[in-house]
Amino acid sequence: MTQSVDHVALLPAYLAAGTAVLVLLADLFVGRRVAPVATAVAGAVATGVVAIVVGAGPSRSTFCVPDACSYVANGRAALMAAVFAFLTAGVVTLSVPLLRAGVAPAGEYCFLLACSMTGGVVLGAAGDLITLIVALETLTLPLYVLVGLRRQTMESAAAAVTFFVVSVVATAVSLLGAALLYTVTGRLHLTLLAPALTGDVTLAGNDPVRALDLPLTSVGIALLLLGLAFKVAAVPFHAWAPPTYDGAPLPVAAYLSTASKLGGVVAILAVVTVALPPGVTGPLLATLAVLTMTVGNLVALRQIRMTRLLAWSSVAQAGYILAPLGALGVADTSTTVVTASVAYAIFFVVLEIGAFAAVVALREPSADGGRIDSYYGAARRHRWVGAALALALIGLAGLPPGLAGLFAKVAVVRSLLTGSSGWLAVVVALNAVIGLAYYVRVAAILYAPDPLARPARPVPWPVAGVLVVATGVALAVGFAPQFVLGWAGR
Amino acid sequence: MSQSALVAVLALPALGAALAALLPDRAARLAGTGFAGLAFVASVLLGVAAHTGGWFSYQPAESGAPPIVPWTSVDVSWVPGLDLRLHFGVDGVSYPLVVLTTLLTLLCCLYTIWHVPAGGGRGGTLVALLLVVEVGMLGTFLALDLVLFFVFFEVVLLPMYAIIAGWGGEDRRHAARKFALYTLFGSVLLLVGVFTVVAAAGTADLVTLTSGAVMSRTTQLAAFTLLAIAFAVKSPLWPLHTWLPDAHTQAPTVGSVLLAGVLLKMGTYGLIRVAVGVAPEGARWAAPLLGALAVAAILVGCLVCLAQTELKRLIAYSSVGHMGFVLLGVATLTATGIQAALIGNVAHGIITGLLFFLAGAVKDRFHTGDLAVLGGLRERSPWLSGLLAFAAIASLGLPGLAGFWGEAFAVVAAFERGGGGWVTLGVLAAVGGALTAAYFLRLLRRVTHGPASPAVAAAAAPALRISGMELVAWSPLVILALLVGLVPALVLGLSDIPVQSLVEAVIR
Numbered sequence: 001m002t003q004s005v006d007h008v009a010l011l012p013a014y015l016a017a018g019t020a021v022l023v024l025l026a027d028l029f030v031g032r033r034v035a036p037v038a039t040a041v042a043g044a045v046a047t048g049v050v051a052i053v054v055g056a057g058p059s060r061s062t063f064c065v066p067d068a069c070s071y072v073a074n075g076r077a078a079l080m081a082a083v084f085a086f087l088t089a090g091v092v093t094l095s096v097p098l099l100r101a102g103v104a105p106a107g108e109y110c111f112l113l114a115c116s117m118t119g120g121v122v123l124g125a126a127g128d129l130i131t132l133i134v135a136l137e138t139l140t141l142p143l144y145v146l147v148g149l150r151r152q153t154m155e156s157a158a159a160a161v162t163f164f165v166v167s168v169v170a171t172a173v174s175l176l177g178a179a180l181l182y183t184v185t186g187r188l189h190l191t192l193l194a195p196a197l198t199g200d201v202t203l204a205g206n207d208p209v210r211a212l213d214l215p216l217t218s219v220g221i222a223l224l225l226l227g228l229a230f231k232v233a234a235v236p237f238h239a240w241a242p243p244t245y246d247g248a249p250l251p252v253a254a255y256l257s258t259a260s261k262l263g264g265v266v267a268i269l270a271v272v273t274v275a276l277p278p279g280v281t282g283p284l285l286a287t288l289a290v291l292t293m294t295v296g297n298l299v300a301l302r303q304i305r306m307t308r309l310l311a312w313s314s315v316a317q318a319g320y321i322l323a324p325l326g327a328l329g330v331a332d333t334s335t336t337v338v339t340a341s342v343a344y345a346i347f348f349v350v351l352e353i354g355a356f357a358a359v360v361a362l363r364e365p366s367a368d369g370g371r372i373d374s375y376y377g378a379a380r381r382h383r384w385v386g387a388a389l390a391l392a393l394i395g396l397a398g399l400p401p402g403l404a405g406l407f408a409k410v411a412v413v414r415s416l417l418t419g420s421s422g423w424l425a426v427v428v429a430l431n432a433v434i435g436l437a438y439y440v441r442v443a444a445i446l447y448a449p450d451p452l453a454r455p456a457r458p459v460p461w462p463v464a465g466v467l468v469v470a471t472g473v474a475l476a477v478g479f480a481p482q483f484v485l486g487w488a489g490r
Numbered sequence: 491m492s493q494s495a496l497v498a499v500l501a502l503p504a505l506g507a508a509l510a511a512l513l514p515d516r517a518a519r520l521a522g523t524g525f526a527g528l529a530f531v532a533s534v535l536l537g538v539a540a541h542t543g544g545w546f547s548y549q550p551a552e553s554g555a556p557p558i559v560p561w562t563s564v565d566v567s568w569v570p571g572l573d574l575r576l577h578f579g580v581d582g583v584s585y586p587l588v589v590l591t592t593l594l595t596l597l598c599c600l601y602t603i604w605h606v607p608a609g610g611g612r613g614g615t616l617v618a619l620l621l622v623v624e625v626g627m628l629g630t631f632l633a634l635d636l637v638l639f640f641v642f643f644e645v646v647l648l649p650m651y652a653i654i655a656g657w658g659g660e661d662r663r664h665a666a667r668k669f670a671l672y673t674l675f676g677s678v679l680l681l682v683g684v685f686t687v688v689a690a691a692g693t694a695d696l697v698t699l700t701s702g703a704v705m706s707r708t709t710q711l712a713a714f715t716l717l718a719i720a721f722a723v724k725s726p727l728w729p730l731h732t733w734l735p736d737a738h739t740q741a742p743t744v745g746s747v748l749l750a751g752v753l754l755k756m757g758t759y760g761l762i763r764v765a766v767g768v769a770p771e772g773a774r775w776a777a778p779l780l781g782a783l784a785v786a787a788i789l790v791g792c793l794v795c796l797a798q799t800e801l802k803r804l805i806a807y808s809s810v811g812h813m814g815f816v817l818l819g820v821a822t823l824t825a826t827g828i829q830a831a832l833i834g835n836v837a838h839g840i841i842t843g844l845l846f847f848l849a850g851a852v853k854d855r856f857h858t859g860d861l862a863v864l865g866g867l868r869e870r871s872p873w874l875s876g877l878l879a880f881a882a883i884a885s886l887g888l889p890g891l892a893g894f895w896g897e898a899f900a901v902v903a904a905f906e907r908g909g910g911g912w913v914t915l916g917v918l919a920a921v922g923g924a925l926t927a928a929y930f931l932r933l934l935r936r937v938t939h940g941p942a943s944p945a946v947a948a949a950a951a952p953a954l955r956i957s958g959m960e961l962v963a964w965s966p967l968v969i970l971a972l973l974v975g976l977v978p979a980l981v982l983g984l985s986d987i988p989v990q991s992l993v994e995a996v997i998r
Contacts, residue, residue, distance in 0.1 A: 417689040
């Protein structure tokens with residue numbers, strides 16, 4: 001049997017993979033460090049633009065069996081692909097000072113990021129469990145190496161090993177869950193799993209039973225979700241994130257907390273909105289969300305290192321992203337809650353990449369995030385960088401003038417109350433108060449007088465460029481949030 | 491004309507803030523003050539252009555009229571995905587507060603041109619922050635969309651935090667953080683409350699919501715509880731007031747003036763317009779508790795003031811008592827009570843603004859606010875002590891000055907409401923009124939009378955005179971305290987009809 005393949009739908013994926021290959025070739029044949037970097041940035045931007053162009057058209061799908069498809073390039077998949085591509089372009093650009101300082105080999109570094117981007121671009125369009133998990137692994141695998149790339153530092157190596165071990169276990173758990181679901185239903189396509197799980201199944205010649213009554217099904221659903229929860233660093237599967245972020249080079253930490261986390265979110269969204277029965281996943285996700293935001297926020301209060309603070313805060317933010325999904329199964333509001341979740345995730349990555357870009361701008365090329373003490377007076381030395389960092393932090397706290405963050409929280413609370421999960425909305429709201437405590441502490445330190453009177457350092461122009469773009473986008477979506485909400489709801 | 495005035499009232503301070511943030515220090519202060527002045531002019535024009543009815547006409551409201559009939563409004567879609575519209579409008583309830591806001595901000599900016607608090611950052615930045623706070627407060631008073639109301643309610647928080655943390659007293663970080671966390675706690679509950687209402691009613695339009703949108707009793711109780719707690723933190727209502735003394739004491743003079751003068755009013759305004767208007771059944775249900783807490787606030791505020799030894803802290807706690815009267819007025823849910831609350835709001839804004847300006851002047855001159863160290867001020871600085879006496883007497887509610895109407899008629903409203911509980915509350919509030927007189931007279935005896943204390947005697951003579959800029963900043967408040975006291979119809983005439991409609995809607 002021959003299948004017709006819709007190459008237009010696959011165009012973003014081709015471009016992403018092609019970028020990775022081109023980067024390798026550029027590194028091989030052009031002796032200058034700038035070649036792979038420029039290729040990676042250009043390829044990533046092209047991927048993002050093409051994803052938007054393709055996504056603006058009608059929904060396309062390919063690799064189909066008669067009643068389901070493995071690759072569904074709809075509006076949301078295009079949005080996610082574009083976000084992954086632009087994040088990659090941003091992170092590669094942020095890495096320029098690092099690569100110039102020779103901390104990591106430029107060719108391999110850019111190649112690995114481009115590979116990871118390929119996983120992300122495919123992930124949003126995945127229509128079956130195997131494509132989903134393979135795409136997610138393609139997104140994550142290169143990161144094990146990238147985390148360990150800071151030469152001659154123990155922390156970096158330790159971080160890489162931690163990340164590797166935890167991530168592999170998580171993947172194994174997800175795979176086991178997927179396999180169990182396959183055992184029960186004989187289906188892999190997300191759209192086919194849903195009816196199969198709510199219907200009757202026949203196991204080993206016995207009488208038909210409701211699939212949901214089988215313990216095997218519950219275990220399968222739980223394992224699949226918990227494995228994916230590792231990827232978003234949801235509590236109690238979060239412990240790998242702070243040491244990994246802290247040990248990784250700063251741009252890689254930025255990538256981990258934005259693109260890699262977004263990957264986990266996309267995967268969870270794909271399985272819970274299409275495949276799994278909301279009655280089972282709703283309470284599970286509500287519990288995960290409450291634990292994640294509360295623990296993340298409380299522990300973040302005590303952090304004294306910048307990257308660890310951002311890591312814990314991004315754990316908490318994952319909780320807010322998952323929270324709307326907790327309303328699944330309570331009322332028939334799946335569109336609202338999914339829109340809120342996707343919109344929150346996008347607002348979050350924009351603010352988070354802005355925060356990391358500002359931190360990169362304030363630090364030495366090869367340095368890690370450092371202690372929060374060392375940021376005293378940073379906004380007095382670097383007026384604009386400090387203001388951008390403060391704006392990003394305030395946005396993450398969800399307050400004006402960080403309007404993007406405010407509307408993100410508003411969307412989450414609104415969807416929860418429309419979905420009659422008032423208690424979860426109250427938990428989200430109270431967590432926002434805890435969150436403000438540490439975000440505003442850092443923001444205040446930026447503007448406090450510097451006891452050591454450190455001199456200002458010039459900010460490398462690529463980093464400044466990313467910072468300007470990220471802050472500009474954060475401001476723009478703050479004033480026009482309907483743009484993001486509209487795309488997220490498609 | 492009136493629509494453009496409405497837009498200008500909001501846009502001018504925002505423009506001014508942007509300019510003041512970018513220009514060099516001195517130019518920034520001048521430009522910011524210029525824009526604050528323009529905003530004040532625009533707010534006055536707004537009243538002239540938009541209010542076509544007579545200013546002093548008491549007339550019965552049409553039966554069944556909606557509680558909010560904006561004189562003029564602007565309505566543009568902003569974020570349909572979040573039920574958020576840019577819907578602004580002004581009516582008799584909000585207009586006095588709008589003018590109070592633009593006036594007080596203008597005075598604070600003028601004051602900052604000559605006097606930047608020591609130990610802080612650039613004066614230009616301070617002016618920019620004051621203007622951002624103004625935008626937030628004006629937006630809150632003008633918003634006719636519930637979600638928009640929430641957004642502007644939040645806008646105020648961080649600039650005020652920055653004002654306290656950047657230009658405040660010794661313990662400013664702690665006070666600023668306490669302020670931010672407490673008020674955020676209030677406003678996140680507001681967020682939940684707002685969307686409880688929006689989810690149940692299917693609209694965020696305040697005009698529709700207040701004119702009898704149908705929500706079930708349970709939803710109304712839940713919504714009112716959430717909204718009332720949110721506004722009680724901001725107002726503040728005992729026992730949620732503990733952020734206030736620290737914030738007021740540590741904030742720079744201009745920060746205290748805006749905090750006491752306008753920021754607290756966002757809470758009471760929200761209670762009247764949003765909480766009572768949107769969830770009338772919830773309001774009726776919670777009124778006795780609200781009244782009891784309000785009276786507790788009056789008594790606690792007064793008793794703490796009697797034992798207070800620091801000038802600014804005393805004035806801060808006096809705010810707790812005064813806002814207690816305002817909340818008591820709201821809690822009675824009668825036309826008299828709500829009118830008393832509205833005029834009490836404005837009067838407190840004028841008088842306490844003046845008191846904080848004067849307290850700042852005393853601290854600047856003698857470098858202490860300790861009542862035990864100060865004394866005999868009238869020997870060295872008769873004008874300053876005379877003004878302080880005027881403000882204190884206005885604040886204690888002497889008939890003929892602004893403070894009288896709100897406090898007296900809150901008590902009257904409690905008696906009108908009748909029943910043993912409300913009469914008891916009225917009596918206790920009246921006792922609170924007497925205690926208010928007691929602590930303000932104690933303040934005057936300590937600070938102005940008697941022989942000059944060493945700290946007062948040691949101050950250099952030229953510094954004791956009231957400078958021109960101080961006169962410019964204070965005299966409008968002195969005049970207004972007299973004017974509102976003598977002609978309360980200035981405020982009451984405007985709010986008469988909307989309040990009647992509101993009360994009718996609540997009782998219905």
